[in-house]
Amino acid sequence: MPIRALVVDDSAAMRTFVSSVLESTGDFDVDEVGHGFEAIRLLPRGDYALFVFDVNMPDFSGIELIRAVREQPRYSRTPLVVMTTEGRLGDLERARQAGAQVVITKPFTPAGLLEAVTRARELGGAD
Template sequence: MNHVLVVDDSTTMRRMVMASLRGLPDVSFQEAANGLEAIERLAISTVNIMVLDLNMPDMHGLEVVAFVRKHATFRDIPIIVLTTRGDDESRTLAIAAGASLYLTKPFDPAVLAERAGRLLNLDVH
């Protein structure tokens, strides 16, 4: 089973991401509305990939990326940053912090699914 953690303060955006990834083989979803909830989910459940917004209350997405990369238990989890911030500085900061991939909103559901599948080493067409 591929466990996807979708982290965004927008319920609508979380649903859009999950709808985009439902076609991946053996996928299940968990949701978090902010960075602190994401850390809690990581601590109590299996996560194989994370789709993460940057601009959220309580804990910024870059802080989540840094936390994940500093802890051996979570270090290898692929992180897709999915954000409205399309500027080069935000992209550079996210990749430097350890994001596996940086995509901007609005996003193409097929591209998100293909890239997530690739990060999970799935045979996605």
């Protein structure tokens, strides 16, 4: 059975890229949304086993979204990858402190994304 993933990024091109890379493996079934509030609405209805979030979004930052997800017991250890265009150490550390297992800096390759997902799944305790 495919792993259910949620990709959240305000860039449609980036959402499509990430979803395509994940789905191309045959291991993932991906939902994608463009805003943090949309993601929050999906959480109760989804049974997600992986999250991939952008940090910089207009309505609800990726850091806020991580915190909101981690507050829910069912998602407290779900593997979570954060994408950012900013490689500043402070931003990376804030994402990790909020609960992201892995932070990946844009631009990245398909192989880099899959490596980040694998690391997050190992750190998050996924099978």
